[in-house]
Amino acid sequence: MGGGQLGRMFVHAAQATGYFTAVLDPDPDSPAGRISHHHLHADYLDSDALGRLSRLADAVTTEFENVPAQALATLAGDVPVAPAADAVAIAQDRIREKAHFVRCSAASGIGCAPYAVIENADHLAAVSADLLPGILKTARMGYDGKGQQGVQTLAELAAAWEATGRVPCVLEKRLPLALECSVIVARGHDGQAVHFPPQRNLHRGGILAVTEVHEQALPPAVAARAVEAARAIADGIGYVGVLCVEFFMLEDGSLVANEMAPRPHNSGHYTMDACDVSQFDLQVRTLAGLPLVAPRQHSPAIMLNLLGDLWFAEGSDQQRDPAWAQVLAVPGTHLHLYGKTEARRGRKMGHLNITGADIASVRAAAAQAAALLGLPDSTAS
CATH class of the missing domain: 3.30.1490.20 (ATP-grasp fold, A domain)
Structure with a gap:
């Protein structure tokens, strides 16, 4: 359900494992729909399309939280759906989300603002x-x-x-923030859960711009508390699938939960090149009931989010391609573009992962790539 870039990367992961895929999305040019075996071009609440999807699919997931929970509940009458409609409904409503964080704080010790x-x-x-x-x-x-x-x-x-x-x-x-971080958890039908290392994030204009993941990115005690809280939040609703929980670390070193996303997340895109399994691989495994193996990060990583602004010179509405050849000449760069047919300012068009032997070399490469693209300072520090 959903044909955006997260769906596209899920479809790639599912197809790499040998699965056939179907995407339901109202956009005829949706990035996931264009590469899937089946693209049901319809509204998410279209009863005929939902019926066809339930006949095509052995299991259904979602790639963004604003797919109507009602549609997921309808599908669940015929096929397994993960995450469940109730879990997605919580993430769709900040009031319910805050209440859930408060309920889980007894187990994790971390509430919300x-x-x-x-x-x-x-x-x-x-x-x-x-x-x-x-x-x-x-x-x-x-x-x-x-x-x-x-x-x-x-x-x-x-x-x-x-x-x-x-x-x-x-x-x-409004609280005095020191930094932002997130944790991605994958939880199976049997309650088994694994997680990726906590990610340190930098937002610009409310949109994630940079993610850093390495041993020095967060104080170890903070990282451990964030993992514990994310797992408690997933356990508290019997979650099945990939879940991202975003946190604020305050100036006094304490953590508060900010929001959760019932799907893979931008801050987990580095897993595609820095880990032995990606967040999308784990999404496939949770949906198919396959074993969840604890992911291992083999390289320090920085992820740069690539917005449509990069396709326009300053002060111009004329679209042109960024300097990809120069960027890809920087060692350790991995470019992922989402197949969108039109660049628009503020639109997520792709991401650039940078990996290397140590964080110093990764930061240097990220700074070089950012300069080539005209991006600000590339580190989340």
Whole structure:
């Protein structure tokens, strides 16, 4: 379900293992649909398309969290679906997501930032000034920084909520952040779970820009706590599939859970070139009921996210290809483009993984590649 770049990379992994694949996506040019054995070009709630998919497939997964949970629930009446509709529904709604993090904090010791739910005028009137300054986030359809607005005062909060159209929101207290990190867990039907090393992340404009993964990326105690919390969050809903949990590390060294994604994640793209199995390989295994082997990272890695801005010279709307030949001349670079037919500013077009024998050489290569592409400083430090 879903034909974007995450689906495309899942399809590649499934086909490499010998599976036939089918993609349901309304876009006739979807990156995954174009390479799959079957592309069902239809709306996610189209009953005929769902029926056809259930007849084609032995199992169904999703590549992004905004596939309607109702569609997954419908499919689950005929074929195994992982992750389950209930798990995806939690990730689709910040209110339910925050409540789940709070429930799991008893097991992990890691909760989320102080917050308030705002669904009506009474909720708004009851908000404590202690939550300000804060970030107002729409409960649904928010990702890559969308649906979020910083607020300093109760008056700004009221105006921001009005601007959303009074949709359900969460007000989250702004905390002093030291860094951002994430953990990717793969959990099978039998409850067995494995994880990749925690990733240190850098966002620009609300979109992940850089991921670094190596032994010095995070303090060991922080990395261990993040893994424990991510596994508790997966266990708490009996999750099956690949799950990414994003965390904030605060200036005092504590961790808070930010959000979860019920699918492979941008911060795990480095696994395609730096680990013996990728996050997409594990997604295939969880869906097919194959053994989950603990992944091993064999090389330090940096991932650079490649947005459509790179296809345009500054101040120009004329599209041109970035300097791929020069970038690929840098040792340790691995280019992954997503097969999208049109570059747009802010659109995810691909990623560049850089691997090497040690983090110093990887950082040097990443800095060189970033300079060639006109990107800012490439390290997440």
